[in-house]
Amino acid sequence: MTLTVRQFPCLSDNYGFLVRDDASGKVACIDTPDAEAILAELAKAGWGLDLILNTHWHPDHAGGNEALKAATGCTVVGPAEVARIAAPDRVVAHGDHVMLGDTRFDVIDTGGHTLGHVTFFDAADHIAFVGDTLFALGCGRLFEGDAAQMWASLQRITDLPDDTTVYCAHEYTAANARFALSVDADPALKARADSIFAARERGEPTVPTSIALEKATNPFLRAPLLRPDIANPAEAFGAVRAAKDAFKG
Secondary structure (H helix, E strand, C coil): CCEEEEEEEECCCEEEEEEEECCCCCEEEECCCCHHHHHHHHHHHCCCCCEEECCCCCHHHHCCHHHHHHHHCCEEEECHHHHHCCCCCEECCCCCEEEECCEEEEEEECCCCCCCCEEEEECCCCEEEEECCEECCEECCCCCCCHHHHHHHHHHHHCCCCCCEEEECECCHHHHHHHHHHHCCCHHHHHHHHHHHHHHHCCCCCCCEEHHHHHHHCCCCCHHHHCCCCCCHHHHHHHHHHHHHHCCC
16 A cells, blocks of 8 residues: 655644545545645645544644635544534544545554544554654643653554654754753764754754654653653653753753
8 A cells, every 4th residue: 555645834833744545546634734735735736635634633733624624525533622623523532443545544542732632553554643742852742631641642652663654743853852952962862963953954844753763862752761760651751841841942
């Protein structure tokens, strides 16, 4: 199976994603940060829109649902919390799956940023759309969940194959790198941060990333190593997350 992914910037720092199952020609967008930008990208590609796959309810992820559904007649799929914006046509939760033509997306519970946040994982192509749970060198703020919930969610993501391509929803990587360098002196992180800063100077995206790269350098995933004074891994993660929340660099 082959899945084509089109990534494009929208709003101030979001990425939009259109995905096409090449066998059937069916198309989905992952979240709806900006309906006009998504419609423009669909027109540029010459694609229709069959599905919206929402990772969570926040307006910069589900705010374009109604406009896109009105324009295209697509079906909206997401966790129950998306009803805070507008009721989805189909509610999904951990263990469910969604078909886009021949492509199967498994639904993984990745709550913490919001309580009902989900990730969509294409196991055949090793592609994950993680919304605001995991970022390149970062993770989402704990707006609704707690550190234990988010740590468990991050473990579900990092249990995916190391070569999984990870599409996160924001271009936060340079800021994440500055924080990471303040808490982790690992040479691999320094090399990655230098590459990130250079890429952003050239105006290049730092998304997607991979499971292997995040496991090796992301301070939130490395929290138990960075905070060996805290025996509980979830509490160690919570301490690193709190440090990022207070970071001014």
